[in-house]
Structures are given as C-alpha cells and as structure tokens.
Amino acid sequence: MKKRIISFLIISSLIFAFVIFYKGLNKSSFYQPKSEIEEIPKFFAKTFYSKEEIDSQKFFKKDKYYLLNIWASWCVPCRDEHPILISLSENKNLDIIGLNYKDKISNAEKFLDELGNPYKEILLDQDGTRAIEWGAFGVPETFLIYQNRIVKKYIGPLNQNSFEEIEQTIR
Amino acid sequence: MKISKLIFLFLILFSFNSLNANEDKLKTEITKNLRCLVCQGQSVYDSDSEFAVSLKLVVENKIQQGLTEDQIYKFLTDKYGEWILYDPKFNKNTYLLWFLPLLILLLGGAIIVKKLIKIKK
Numbered sequence: 001m002k003k004r005i006i007s008f009l010i011i012s013s014l015i016f017a018f019v020i021f022y023k024g025l026n027k028s029s030f031y032q033p034k035s036e037i038e039e040i041p042k043f044f045a046k047t048f049y050s051k052e053e054i055d056s057q058k059f060f061k062k063d064k065y066y067l068l069n070i071w072a073s074w075c076v077p078c079r080d081e082h083p084i085l086i087s088l089s090e091n092k093n094l095d096i097i098g099l100n101y102k103d104k105i106s107n108a109e110k111f112l113d114e115l116g117n118p119y120k121e122i123l124l125d126q127d128g129t130r131a132i133e134w135g136a137f138g139v140p141e142t143f144l145i146y147q148n149r150i151v152k153k154y155i156g157p158l159n160q161n162s163f164e165e166i167e168q169t170i171r
Numbered sequence: 172m173k174i175s176k177l178i179f180l181f182l183i184l185f186s187f188n189s190l191n192a193n194e195d196k197l198k199t200e201i202t203k204n205l206r207c208l209v210c211q212g213q214s215v216y217d218s219d220s221e222f223a224v225s226l227k228l229v230v231e232n233k234i235q236q237g238l239t240e241d242q243i244y245k246f247l248t249d250k251y252g253e254w255i256l257y258d259p260k261f262n263k264n265t266y267l268l269w270f271l272p273l274l275i276l277l278l279g280g281a282i283i284v285k286k287l288i289k290i291k292k
Binding site for chain 2: 037102127128129131132133134135137138
C-alpha cells in the first residue's frame with residue numbers, strides 16, 4: 001500500500017513538472033512589461049527645431065488625437081515604420097509627435113530629409129530619461145493619446161495592422 | 172586663523188563626500204535590485220545597455236529630488252510592472268513565492284519529527 005502511494009506521488013509530481021515545463025516552452029521568452037501608466041507622464045523637454053522647453057502637461061490638448069512616436073536615426077526598425085507614419089500624418093484628426101531618443105541632431109535631420117518628416121513637433125530626449133517616463137524600454141515605441149490618456153501602446157515598429165487600427169480609432 | 176580656515180575646508184569637503192557616498196550607495200543598492208528589461212539575466216547596475224544607462228540616470232535624479240527607495244520602486248513599478256524588481260514586494264500575486272519555501276520547510280520538519288517519534292517508540 002505504502003509503495004503504491006509513493007509511486008503514485010512520484011508519477012503525479014513528474015506529470016505536474018512535465019506540464020509546467022511544456023507550457024513554459026510555448027511561452028515567449030521576450031518580456032513586455034505591463035505598464036500601468038494611463039495618463040501622459042509629467043516631464044519637460046526641448047523641441048527639436050526651436051529648442052523651446054515644453055511642459056508635457058500643457059503640450060497635449062484634450063480634444064485631439066496624438067501619436068507619440070519614440071524614434072532615432074540609428075534605429076533600423078524606425079526606418080521600416082517611417083512610411084506608415086508618413087501615411088498617418090495625412091490624417092487631419094491626428095497630430096504625430098516625435099520623441100527623438102539618444103540621437104545626434106545632425107543625423108536625425110539627415111534621416112528626416114531622406115525619408116520625410118511626419119511629425120508636427122519633435123521633442124528631444126538626449127539622455128533617454130523622458131522615454132523612461134513613458135515606460136518605454138527601446139525604440140521604436142508608439143503611443144496613441146486621446147484626452148490626455150494613453151489609448152493604445154505599440155512596442156516595436158508600426159505595421160499595416162497597427163496602421164489600420166489607428167485609422168479606425170481616430171475616424 | 173589659517174588653521175580654522177583649514178578645518179572649515181576639511182569640514183566642507185568631508186560633509187560633501189559623506190552625502191555623495193550615501194547617495195551613491197543608495198543608487199547602487201537600488202540599481203542592483205532592478206532588472207534590465209532588454210538584457211535579461213543582468214541587473215541595471217551590471218548592464219551598459221542604453222536602457223540601463225538611462226535608468227541609472229533616472230534613479231540618480233530621483234535620489235537628488237529627495238525620493239526615498241520605496242518611492243523610486245513605486246515610480247518604476249508603475250511604469251514597468253513588478254517584473255522590474257528582483258526583490259518583489261509582498262502582494263496577492265507573490266504570496267505563494269514568499270510562503271512556499273516556508274511551507275516546504277515546515278512540511279519537511281514535520282516529516283522528520285514524525286519519523287523521530289516513531290524511532291523513539
């Protein structure tokens with residue numbers, strides 16, 4: 001009887017471990033943090049062209065859709081998503097704001113000259129601290145904002161699906 | 172007069188040093204407990220990735236603004252979730268993590284005590 005109980009316990013614990021590990025195999029090892037920020041974070045930043053200092057709390061108007069895009073000229077996926085940003089910039093319901101992340105201004109200017117400028121305004125983040133205020137951990141990342149709230153967050157480059165989703169939301 | 176000036180200078184120098192050392196110690200302590208999200212397996216303290224470098228700067232700024240260790244952790248978990256901490260706080264999602272080792276220890280102890288009583292008998 002005792003032997004039976006022991007072998008039952010061993011087998012069931014092995015099955016339990018197998019199920020746990022098997023489920024773990026299917027899980028992506030790439031972690032995307034669950035950000036709890038819903039509102040526009042407080043920060044100050046200089047603008048790309050006029051070098052004026054802006055306050056994030058006063059910068060975004062309530063009755064408009066904004067797309068905040070964190071980008072850099074050295075970031076390859078940013079090049080991929082740039083045509084999508086250009087197409088989105090044609091929509092009058094949306095203002096695209098760039099957050100230029102840890103970049104050289106001359107390189108960023110070249111990037112925009114080459115690929116076009118979809119941004120209504122570009123903010124500078126030369127030490128990367130503003131991106132952290134947004135809960136970002138890399139480039140590119142994009143936030144759809146309405147009424148000072150973050151409606152949707154896109155980690156990685158925008159694609160056709162996200163383009164359609166944004167167009168539908170702001171319609 | 173000269174001596175008093177020297178003492179004054181030393182006092183200033185030492186008071187500055189101790190303040191910086193304390194802040195630096197706190198910064199090290201905090202960044203060692205933060206997970207670098209883009210280079211898993213490394214703490215923010217150990218990593219030189221762009222993300223970690225910026226995060227170290229944010230922690231430094233927050234310390235200078237007078238935020239306590241807990242307030243800085245709260246600020247970062249609001250942005251990145253509990254995962255960013257190596258030492259997770261006790262809450263409904265982590266209670267098993269905290270209590271399971273204790274439970275296993277108690278269970279093991281109970282088995283040993285039971286066996287010992289059996290042997291004595």
